[in-house]
Amino acid sequence: MTTERFEVHRRIAAPPSTIFALLCDPRGHVAIDSSGMLQSADGDPVRAVGERFVVHMDREALNDYPMGKYDVTVIITRFEPDAAIEWTISGTIQPPIRHLYGYRLEPDDAGTLLTSYYDWSQIEQRYRDKDIFPVIPEAALRATLGILARTVEARPAG
Numbered sequence: 302m303t304t305e306r307f308e309v310h311r312r313i314a315a316p317p318s319t320i321f322a323l324l325c326d327p328r329g330h331v332a333i334d335s336s337g338m339l340q341s342a343d344g345d346p347v348r349a350v351g352e353r354f355v356v357h358m359d360r361e362a363l364n365d366y367p368m369g370k371y372d373v374t375v376i377i378t379r380f381e382p383d384a385a386i387e388w389t390i391s392g393t394i395q396p397p398i399r400h401l402y403g404y405r406l407e408p409d410d411a412g413t414l415l416t417s418y419y420d421w422s423q424i425e426q427r428y429r430d431k432d433i434f435p436v437i438p439e440a441a442l443r444a445t446l447g448i449l450a451r452t453v454e455a456r457p458a459g
Contacts, residue, residue, distance in 0.1 A: 335444035
């Protein structure tokens with residue numbers, strides 16, 4: 302494994318506050334997921350580090366590891382309003398794997414420069430030995446940014 306982190310960037314024609322509100326909402330995560338694994342979510346929008354929500358998953362969407370349907374708890378590890386949000390998950394695999402997902406938002410003239418990242422640099426050796434990382438390919442992060450853009454960008458009437 303030569304890298305333990307992916308980062309992708311996209312300019313989104315929406316203000317950081319609009320994007321951040323979507324990223325704080327558990328249902329927003331489901332709406333923009335390009336992997337097909339996120340099926341639905343329960344919980345209120347998050348507002349601080351340590352807050353949690355549940356996502357109902359279907360690993361069969363990736364067809365890579367026979368986990369079927371299961372739930373994960375998303376645990377917010379970084380929360381900077383309109384600037385950054387990051388989380389890890391706790392689920393059927395215990396202790397938690399400690400891989401991180403997140404977004405950085407930077408205002409610019411077009412709206413927001415959005416960076417999405419997936420970081421598995423903190424996982425334990427026993428998980429590295431299973432050779433299942435990265436779980437999500439870099440292309441999926443890019444596709445999710447495309448779905449996010451389609452979701453939040455204002456479209457002219459007509």
